[in-house]
Amino acid sequence: TQLLEQSPQFLSIQEGENLTVYCNSSSVFSSLQWYRQEPGEGPVLLVTVVTGGEVKKLKRLTFQFGDARKDSSLHITAAQPGDTGLYLCAPLTSGTYKYIFGTGTRLKVLA
């Protein structure tokens, strides 16, 4: 059984601060997606990373896929209240063809 861990579980920071959240596993992934979920809504795709060591930027968000494709991180620069939400990683494992979601990191950015 694939173990998928996201950390931290909860994070409360002030507007303007930087933060990093992590997604770790003992399994190798063929690709990994990050989603953000706001209260009362479904998750929305932020990015897909495919290649080991890949770095993708989405405005103030920087996503990195580990060299061994077992882990990923999301760094937010100068967080804003609009970044508040549940951040979920969803790796895709070769051969299973299904997305398994982590437990998520719940982020709250205070104005």
Next chain:
Amino acid sequence: EAGVAQSPRYKIIEKRQSVAFWCNPISGHATLYWYQQILGQGPKLLIQFQNNGVVDDSQLPKDRFSAERLKGVDSTLKIQPAKLEDSAVYLCASSLKSSSYNSPLHFGNGTRLTVT
């Protein structure tokens, strides 16, 4: 494009009652998923359809949960009889084709079920 539609948004039932949820995916999306999201957790896949066939239902509690996608378009998920631990948000998602990194999931806003 219109998003994934789900109804109802909220449902409160007593344990041992039955309930059904409905999902209409994005037009043209061949793959449809039902996820269960318990408070404080990430979504857990219950069942995955490719057109009107089941691809994966390994985590569906088949003694009480059933799902169908008869014409390969919309889908219903039923719980009968409900238990207290079924209280959760039930999310429907669709993708253009089967799980692939270049075919991401599009989620509806979910149905929040409370079992009392």
